[in-house]
Amino acid sequence: MSNGDNTAGPLLAGRGLVKAYGRTEALRGADVALSAGEILAVTGASGSGKSTLMHCLSGIVRPDAGSVTYAGRQLEGLPEKELSELRRTRFGVVFQFGQLIPELTAVDNVALPLMLAGTDRTESRSTAGEWLERFGVRAQGELRPGEMSGGQAQRAALARALVTGPEVVFADEPTGALDSLASEQVMTALVHTAREAGTAVLLITHDAQVAAYADREVQLRDGVVAPLGVTA
């Protein structure tokens, strides 16, 4: 099955992905494709292989078999240095808990990827402020993550993931720790901002209401992409 296929030339594609941890096969031949600017939800029960799929597609984990292609290039063949450069410049990642650096303010957290890429501190902070504005948390810019609400911190984490202008943002249960109102604010901000920036989003979630923000859904079941219902 390859419900994720997109013949228009996907930006990111995984083909026949297999990954085992010890005796546990997390992925058993998963196929998925993401087009440029597309928001794709990957859903499935706990243990269905969602996070492993994301780790393979983002180059964090190398699959045991199968291949991942980004913009026509196979990730398997890339040396670690190039892979890490790709992850830093083209990919953005957000997890369930945003993993902001607790000692830094929101502005400095968002500015950090720009500074690491060589932009000076003043310009980085100014750009970071603009991205916090887009996510509606500029007023919290001088707060540290522990001083912000969960939803505010998560919006700052999204700003950090998008600040470098990545082509793909990987979001693993980005609203998993939030109540429904905060979840709605985070998802609305993510979808609007990603669409304006033309950024593709791979959204991992077990929550149908979160998946409904995406353009399309693929469902994982036991490590493979499950056939979606087709009305005859």
Add this chain to the structure above:
Amino acid sequence: MSTRHILLGLLASGPSHGYDLKRRHDERFPQARPLAYGQVYTTLQRLVRDGLAEVEGTDSDGGPERTMYRATDEGTRELTKWAGEIAPPAPFVTNEIFAKVVVSILSDGDPAGYLRAQRAAHMERMRELTAVKAARGADLATVLSADFALNHLDADLRWMTTTAARLTTLTAEVDTA
């Protein structure tokens, strides 16, 4: 949904005519089916017949003459009573999806295939509703009304997921028996 009580509710803020009531209904309840003019006028006539509303007069406002209605004291009492009554918890177990799964099992059909197709249709509707509520400038009535539908569809989905998982277990048991 009781159209007569909704119209009485809209009349609570002051006398109004049928066209205005229809317009305000459609604005207040954006996810509801728009009221047909015929339905508005029929309902207003019944409210008058039952003593819950009365004709206030006519208003032309430069255009065609329109009949103005207002709620009577009895209408106001009826509205207060209705608004405070709890809605009966619906007998959801008799819903169509459940019935189709049961019938499909009874007739050696494909309940799993049906549940997948139903799930896809539910997700499609949830994407439409989410796009409506996440649109820039969506007002709160629109958001809340979409949320109501989304939460109900989500409950259906969770039930379908659990049911599909149980169908798989049942098939496995039958195969190994």
